[in-house]
Amino acid sequence: MPSSTGHKKLNRRKFLADTAKTACGVGLFGLALGMYGKAASSLPATAIRPPGALAEDKFLAACTRCGLCVRDCPYQILKLAEFGNDNAATGTPFFTARTGPCEMCEDIPCVPACPTGALNHSLIDINKARMGLAVVIDQETCIAFQGLRCEICYNVCPLRKEALKLEYRPNKRSGHHALFIPVVSSDACTGCGLCEKACIMEEAAVKVLPVHLAKGELGKHYRLGWNQKGKQGKSLVTPDTEHRFNLPEGVEYDYYGKGLIDKRQTPLTQPGPQVEKTPFSSNPLDTLNKGFKEVK
Amino acid sequence: MPVTPLNQLGREAIAKKGWFTAHKFLLARRAVQLAILGLFMLGPIAGFAILKGNLSSSLFLETIPMTDPLLFLQMLAGGFFGIASSAIIGAALVFGFYLLIGGRVFCSWVCPVNIVSDTAHWLRRRLGIKGKTKISPNTRYWMLGLVLVLAFVTGTMTYELVNPVSMLHRGLIFGFGFGWAVILGVFLFDLFIAEHGWCGHLCPMGAFYNLVGKTALVRVHAPRRDLCDDCMECYEVCPEKQVLPAALKGAKDNKPPIILSSDCTNCGRCVDICGVNVFEFGLRFDAKMEACSKLDTGDYVKNQA
Ligand code: SF4
Ligand code: SF4
Ligand code: SF4
Ligand code: SF4
Numbered sequence: 075m076p077s078s079t080g081h082k083k084l085n086r087r088k089f090l091a092d093t094a095k096t097a098c099g100v101g102l103f104g105l106a107l108g109m110y111g112k113a114a115s116s117l118p119a120t121a122i123r124p125p126g127a128l129a130e131d132k133f134l135a136a137c138t139r140c141g142l143c144v145r146d147c148p149y150q151i152l153k154l155a156e157f158g159n160d161n162a163a164t165g166t167p168f169f170t171a172r173t174g175p176c177e178m179c180e181d182i183p184c185v186p187a188c189p190t191g192a193l194n195h196s197l198i199d200i201n202k203a204r205m206g207l208a209v210v211i212d213q214e215t216c217i218a219f220q221g222l223r224c225e226i227c228y229n230v231c232p233l234r235k236e237a238l239k240l241e242y243r244p245n246k247r248s249g250h251h252a253l254f255i256p257v258v259s260s261d262a263c264t265g266c267g268l269c270e271k272a273c274i275m276e277e278a279a280v281k282v283l284p285v286h287l288a289k290g291e292l293g294k295h296y297r298l299g300w301n302q303k304g305k306q307g308k309s310l311v312t313p314d315t316e317h318r319f320n321l322p323e324g325v326e327y328d329y330y331g332k333g334l335i336d337k338r339q340t341p342l343t344q345p346g347p348q349v350e351k352t353p354f355s356s357n358p359l360d361t362l363n364k365g366f367k368e369v370k
Numbered sequence: 371m372p373v374t375p376l377n378q379l380g381r382e383a384i385a386k387k388g389w390f391t392a393h394k395f396l397l398a399r400r401a402v403q404l405a406i407l408g409l410f411m412l413g414p415i416a417g418f419a420i421l422k423g424n425l426s427s428s429l430f431l432e433t434i435p436m437t438d439p440l441l442f443l444q445m446l447a448g449g450f451f452g453i454a455s456s457a458i459i460g461a462a463l464v465f466g467f468y469l470l471i472g473g474r475v476f477c478s479w480v481c482p483v484n485i486v487s488d489t490a491h492w493l494r495r496r497l498g499i500k501g502k503t504k505i506s507p508n509t510r511y512w513m514l515g516l517v518l519v520l521a522f523v524t525g526t527m528t529y530e531l532v533n534p535v536s537m538l539h540r541g542l543i544f545g546f547g548f549g550w551a552v553i554l555g556v557f558l559f560d561l562f563i564a565e566h567g568w569c570g571h572l573c574p575m576g577a578f579y580n581l582v583g584k585t586a587l588v589r590v591h592a593p594r595r596d597l598c599d600d601c602m603e604c605y606e607v608c609p610e611k612q613v614l615p616a617a618l619k620g621a622k623d624n625k626p627p628i629i630l631s632s633d634c635t636n637c638g639r640c641v642d643i644c645g646v647n648v649f650e651f652g653l654r655f656d657a658k659m660e661a662c663s664k665l666d667t668g669d670y671v672k673n674q675a
Contacts, residue, residue, distance in 0.1 A: 092506060100512040108520055111528035134526035135448030138441045138457070139536065140427030141544050145413065154540060156547025157531075164531045164549070165426075165540055189427045189435050190445065191454035 118161040119283055121168035122265060124152055125176060125203035126185045126193040136192035139165030146187035149177045171267025171282040176205060178232050178266050201233060206265030207288035208238070208258045208280055216279035218254055221245045225362065227256050227269035227280050236262035238269060240359060256280065260289065374601045376495055382601065382645030395638025402479050410543045425480070425539045427460060435460035440578045444529070447521035465582065473583025477569060477576055478637035482538045486553060487569045490560035503564045507612070510577035517574045535575050566609050583632040590634060590641065591652040592617040592627040598648050604640040614640070618648070
């Protein structure tokens with residue numbers, strides 16, 4: 075075929091047009107995919123990542139969605155997110171606390187199984203895992219707040235007394251009982267979800283949430299006066315004035331648990347001798363924690 | 371001899387070589403594809419996994435790690451540099467393997483989507499569907515670029531959200547969700563819109579393995595090309611037919627009788643289907659004439675124009 079300059083020009087023009095078409099098509103596809111990706115990479119609050127997972131944005135860059143962590147979990151609680159079914163990014167591993175919480179294996183087999191380090195291999199103490207944070211999220215329906223005895227969440231917590239504590243509050247309804255209120259401490263809670271699984275309610279009143287949803291954050295400039303006390307050498311705020319009860323001479327009231335303290339020679343309230351003999355301590359928590367090794 | 375009509379496709383090879391020999395590479399490929407899938411699925415049932423994970427990352431016999439090198443690149447593009455050693459070793463192993471035996475061997479011997487797109491092509495021939503949208507085969511390189519750019523811009527493996535290859539493989543092993551819709555999309559696209567549309571033109575993984583296979587050792591040869599009777603059956607079954615003319619018809623231009631283009635998937639369909647046994651597998655250096663890989667791709671496109 076004789077190659078005239080005109081022909082060459084035409085070919086060149088066709089080539090450029092085709093290239094432009096391809097580039098535009100691929101570009102549009104990329105734009106759509108990028109937008110979908112943005113929407114699809116927001117982790118739903120019920121999907122909890124395995125222990126040691128990097129921060130979500132890093133995790134999504136690091137996880138190949140291979141499922142090796144899923145395979146090595148002896149309790150088979152992990153699942154790879156399915157396209158359209160689970161709202162976590164397609165193929166990434168997660169668990170649902172209410173149906174299958176992390177059992178906090180001492181050797182954390184899921185972590186070394188991860189080939190990429192999306193589950194950080196430097197996590198060797200499962201108690202240091204921060205998969206999420208438990209929150210006693212519905213204090214209106216949790217039966218503990220109604221003055222009923224439950225404490226299931228407290229009892230199943232692998233770090234009970236550290237991650238989940240019971241706090242007593244006066245029961246205003248009955249006037250003379252205590253409420254046993256479950257309180258989560260973010261210093262220790264691993265977010266395993268055993269409490270959420272165990273909650274006896276139809277819909278759990280304690281839920282594990284991603285840490286960023288569960289926690290507030292103080293403004294960076296904010297300083298708490300009493301925390302500054304040490305640094306400054308003295309308190310920056312005037313201390314609260316002690317509330318005074320109108321009690322007879324020699325009788326005091328301790329707000330922080332001890333209650334009424336009678337220092338007089340003949341006390342008003344006299345504990346009978348039978349009280350001394352009971353095997354139960356006057357603190358109900360001692361009974362609950364009987365036989366439970368002190369966690370330190 | 372005239373061009374074989376489509377309904378006669380493969381008859382000659384079957385008559386001369388027997389059905390089994392005329393399908394041996396096709397059967398071998400399906401066996402390998404299904405065996406890989408099966409070994410991944412067997413693990414949780416058998417209690418001991420020969421292959422664990424999926425094609426993205428896996429563990430062979432609980433010791434040898436493998437990671438898809440394209441995912442590895444996406445990790446880097448996404449800004450994750452603290453990659454653990456098993457993924458580094460795994461990606462190197464996989465990369466080295468395909469470097470030797472031909473990048474697109476992944477496509478024809480491992481990738482599960484290949485079964486889908488081959489089925490679409492088979493059905494298209496059976497039903498006589500003609501719809502041919504013109505897409506440049508080079509579009510896949512743009513797609514490959516896009517995959518890496520997306521990872522860079524979004525900081526995550528965005529393409530993995532929709533990648534049909536991992537979607538199908540992971541879906542079969544770990545559960546699909548609505549992932550099957552993406553696979554159905556690929557199937558219908560190949561069936562009605564473009565011949566070899568996905569694997570031959572768009573798939574960025576194919577493009578990546580294409581580049582990996584530029585210097586592969588294992589290549590298809592056409593040592594008996596003088597016997598070619600122009601039945602065109604190999605053109606009909608080859609998923610990347612632009613690779614054929616250089617080796618088959620290159621005698622007059624002094625081109626070696628070897629398919630050097632890395633587009634060739636080493637599927638061996640041409641070996642199977644040829645009634646006069648023009649093709650066979652061999653090594654790259656077996657070609658007696660000097661290799662000239664630069665020349666071999668463009669011709670078919672020109673002939674068509
Ligand atoms: S620590 Fe154990 S139970 Fe928890 S996800 Fe890992 S392997 Fe599963
Ligand atoms: S093992 Fe690691 S890379 Fe694989 S799915 Fe689990 S977190 Fe992702
Ligand atoms: S188990 Fe549920 S109802 Fe019971 S104390 Fe815990 S949160 Fe409340
Ligand atoms: S040339 Fe042969 S081996 Fe290569 S892709 Fe085509 S049919 Fe398959």
